Amino acid sequence: MGDVxxxxxxxxxxxxxxxxxxxxxxxxxxxxxxxxxxxxxxPTGGWTWLVTRHGDVKQMLRSDxxxxxxxxxxxxxxxxxxxxxxxxxxxxxxxxxxxxxLRLRRMLTAEFMIKNIRRIEPLIxxxxxxxxxxxxxxxxxxxxxxxxxxxVPSLVICHLLGVPYAxxxxxxxxxxxxxxxxxxxxxxxxxxxxxxxxxGRLIEDKRVSGTPGDDLLGxxxxxxxxxxxxxxxxxxGMALLLLIAGHETTANMIGLSVLLLLQHxxxxxxxxxxxxxxxxxxxxxxxxxxxxxxGLPRQAIRDVEVGGRRIRAGEPVTALLSxxxxxxxxFDAAQEFDPYRxxxxxxxxxxxxHQCIGQPLARAELRIALTGLAARLPGLRLAxxxxxxxxxxxxxxxxLAELPVTW
Amino acid sequence: MSGVTADRDVCVGAxxxxxxxxxxxxxxxxxxxVLIDGKPDPDPALTxxxxxxxxxxxxxxxxx
Ligand code: HEM
Ligand code: SF4
Numbered sequence: 001m002g003d004v005x006x007x008x009x010x011x012x013x014x015x016x017x018x019x020x021x022x023x024x025x026x027x028x029x030x031x032x033x034x035x036x037x038x039x040x041x042x043p044t045g046g047w048t049w050l051v052t053r054h055g056d057v058k059q060m061l062r063s064d065x066x067x068x069x070x071x072x073x074x075x076x077x078x079x080x081x082x083x084x085x086x087x088x089x090x091x092x093x094x095x096x097x098x099x100x101x102l103r104l105r106r107m108l109t110a111e112f113m114i115k116n117i118r119r120i121e122p123l124i125x126x127x128x129x130x131x132x133x134x135x136x137x138x139x140x141x142x143x144x145x146x147x148x149x150x151x152v153p154s155l156v157i158c159h160l161l162g163v164p165y166a167x168x169x170x171x172x173x174x175x176x177x178x179x180x181x182x183x184x185x186x187x188x189x190x191x192x193x194x195x196x197x198x199x200g201r202l203i204e205d206k207r208v209s210g211t212p213g214d215d216l217l218g219x220x221x222x223x224x225x226x227x228x229x230x231x232x233x234x235x236x237g238m239a240l241l242l243l244i245a246g247h248e249t250t251a252n253m254i255g256l257s258v259l260l261l262l263q264h265x266x267x268x269x270x271x272x273x274x275x276x277x278x279x280x281x282x283x284x285x286x287x288x289x290x291x292x293x294x295g296l297p298r299q300a301i302r303d304v305e306v307g308g309r310r311i312r313a314g315e316p317v318t319a320l321l322s323x324x325x326x327x328x329x330x331f332d333a334a335q336e337f338d339p340y341r342x343x344x345x346x347x348x349x350x351x352x353x354h355q356c357i358g359q360p361l362a363r364a365e366l367r368i369a370l371t372g373l374a375a376r377l378p379g380l381r382l383a384x385x386x387x388x389x390x391x392x393x394x395x396x397x398x399x400l401a402e403l404p405v406t407w
Numbered sequence: 408m409s410g411v412t413a414d415r416d417v418c419v420g421a422x423x424x425x426x427x428x429x430x431x432x433x434x435x436x437x438x439x440x441v442l443i444d445g446k447p448d449p450d451p452a453l454t455x456x457x458x459x460x461x462x463x464x465x466x467x468x469x470x471x
Contacts, residue, residue, distance in 0.1 A: 062464055102419070109420025109438025114429075344427070344460065355421045355462035 004039065006047045012040035012318070013078060013181075013294040019387035021256060021400065022337070024293050024322035037307040040318075043181075048076035048297070048316040049309070054327035054347065056307035057319045061352035066298035066317060068354060070095050076297045076316035078181040078396075082189035088196070091237020094245075094354060101353065104238060107224055108357055111160075111216055117360040120160070124365055127155045128372040136376070141383035144403040149254035150247070152369050156361070157246035161239060162215025163202060171195060175244040179396045181294070192240075199239045203232060216242075246358055249291065250365045252392065252399025257285045257370060259389070259403060260337060262382055267339050271374040278367045281339040285366070287346035288337045290322040293398040296350055321347045377407045410469050411454050413440040417465040424466060427457040440465060 010032040014025045033040075036053040051060050060066060069075070071084055082088075089095065093104040110116065135147045154172070158165040174191040177183045183191075203217060207225070212218035217239055224230035261268045271278055295318040300311045311317060325346050326334040332341070349356035356362070373380065383404040390401040411431070413424075420438035424431075430449050435441050458466045 062462065105419060106437065106439075110434070110436055111438070113420065113422050113434045113438050114425050115434070344456070349421075351462045353419045353463055355419065355423075357419075357421065360422055360426075 004047055006041045006045075009039050009041040009047055012042060012048065012050065015393050016293070016391065016398070018391075021389070021391055021398075022260065022288065024290060024326070025320075035307075035309075037309040037311075042076055042078065042316075044077045044080055046074075046076070046316065048318045049306075049311060050295070050318050050320055051306055052320045052323040052327075053307055054324040054330045054345070057321065057324040057347055058351050060298070060306050060317065060319055061296065061347075061350060061354070063304060063352075064098075065300055065302050065304035067097050067301050068095055068101075068296075068298055069097055070297070072299050074314050074316060075299045076318055078294060078297075079183065079188070080185045082185040082192070087233060088189070088192050089237070090231075091234040091239075092241055093238065094241055104230075104234065105353075105357060107220065107230065108238070108242075112357050112360055114360045117364050120156075121364055121368065123159060124152075124156055124368045125372070127152055127159075128368050131155075132372060132376045141404045141406040144258060144405045145251070145255045145400055146402070148369070148373070149258070149403070150251045152254065153250035153365055154247040156365060157243060160216050160246075160361075161242060162206070162213055162217045163199075163239075163243060167198070170198065171243060172247075175248055176395075178244060179248060180394050181396060182394045195240055195243075196236050199236045199243070200232070203235055203239070207232075242358075245356075246361070248395075248397050249358075250362050252291045252395075252397050253285065253289060253362070253366055254369050255400040255403050256289045256291065256398075257366065258373065258380075258405075259382070259386065259400060260285070260289070261370070261374075262380065262405075263386075264337065264339075268374055268380075269378075271371055272378060275371040275375075277339075278371050279363070280343070282363055282366045282370070283343040283346065284337065284339045284341060286348040287325045287331070287343040290325045290346075290348045291398045292348070292350075292396070293322050294396055295320040295322070296354075319347075319350075321350065380405055380407045411442065411458065412467050412469050413442055414465045414467075415439045415441075417463050419463045419465075421462050423460040423462060424457040427460055428453040432457065 014029040017026045037051050039047050040050045041047050051057050093101050131148050131152050154168050155165055174195050177187050177191040206212040206218055207221050212221040298317050300315045302313045304311050328334045349359045383406040392399045392401055418440045433441050433443055
């Protein structure tokens with residue numbers, strides 16, 4: 001591993017061209033990739049293999065030859081790791097492997113399965129309606145990110161978990177730091193500590209209250225903590241993961257989706273006229289936008305072959321979902337946004353044992369938010385030059401920082 | 408006659424099978440896959456698609 005000369009390797013992560021949020025990797029960077037599995041340089045000094053083909057990404061993410069544990073020496077990091085404490089990592093099963101991961105994930109699978117999400121669709125509908133009513137009552141032009149894209153999924157996840165939405169300023173500011181790959185290690189540590197103690201107090205209040213309540217955290221206290229299956233420190237980490245993953249992702253998808261749909265008025269009109277088509281539109285938005293643009297990092301724990309390359313135990317590997325979702329072998333005219341294609345094979349939610357547990361919720365939120373917006377604000381239009389919109393280039397989850405609109 | 412098997416020890420409850428072929432797959436109280444009985448492969452193409460999309464490799468087509 002030590003003998004790789006990194007200076008000449010292309011620098012990762014790649015950025016979208018400043019004026020084109022829909023191209024995940026610009027032409028100059030693409031031309032520097034000398035194969036479907038190739039080395040790139042990391043901002044923290046080392047390098048990682050970059051896996052870019054759809055089939056190779058699937059094979060890699062399903063293989064048990066890779067670890068997702070960021071604390072392993074040699075793991076591909078986009079920013080310097082904060083000082084590690086065992087307590088700071090507890091419950092964060094997105095970074096665990098094998099049985100340790102499965103044990104915690106399986107405590108949540110039933111919560112997020114399709115039939116349970118269907119039960120909360122009326123709640124999502126109410127949240128969307130409420131946000132649109134507030135938007136219509138406010139000034140024009142309005143920022144659709146702050147006024148709609150962010151509050152909708154935040155209100156929903158707060159309701160599901162049993163976290164007071166009134167505290168959203170506190171946790172949104174800290175989750176932005178956790179997702180910012182330019183944040184310093186101490187800022188990251190403080191954000192984690194702040195969020196963990198906030199959630200710890202919340203869980204403690206529910207625990208001592210005698211009636212923990214019928215939200216997800218309350219149920220986990222009653223069914224798992226009181227039975228001795230789950231420790232409070234683990235529950236705090238699970239809540240932290242759900243709170244962050246549960247609103248930042250969908251929020252960025254809504255913002256980018258609206259920008260794209262405003263450039264495809266026939267699709268926008270069709271969302272209103274035929275909301276039943278919305279599921280197919282949402283799948284193609286997920287493929288085409290692939291907001292987890294910086295890929296999924298892993299480390300090989302034994303020698304393994306991916307895409308004809310031999311990867312050795314200990315080597316860092318990154319699955320680049322955005323390019324896999326533009327693989328011409330799998331998607332015809334892959335660079336085109338075509339909401340009537342078969343997009344179901346996309347990898348926007350990852351693949352393998354860590355594949356997004358919240359995907360039924362994300363799909364429902366996107367469908368209800370976008371059809372609601374198209375129905376209530378049919379004349380929606382951009383109130384800024386699309387080339388000038390501020391992007392979240394440094395965030396692990398790509399999106400627009402603002403989207404000025406009018407109607 | 409082709410069919411499908413589901414390995415609950417491998418399943419991670421992502422629900423891709425239920426999304427793809429709801430007449431063939433369900434998830435139980437634990438969120439893990441269960442096969443809906445009495446459906447002799449309603450649509451082989453959808454079954455095949457569910458197998459392809461299952462992220463964990465829990466589903467397999469059996470027979471020929
Ligand atoms: C459109 C919105 C979303 C996208 C694009 C997305 C994307 C992803 C991706 C790519 C992964 C895999 C990470 C990896 O393998 O390293 C993941 C995992 C995860 N997501 Fe999502 N997600 C979205 C919405 C949500 C929502 C709404 C929730 C809330 C419940 C959520 C919770 C999670 C959790 C807990 C994991 C970790 C699963 C595990 O490690 O087993 N996500 N997500
Ligand atoms: S798609 Fe696979 S992992 Fe997901 S619920 Fe079905 S069998 Fe389980």
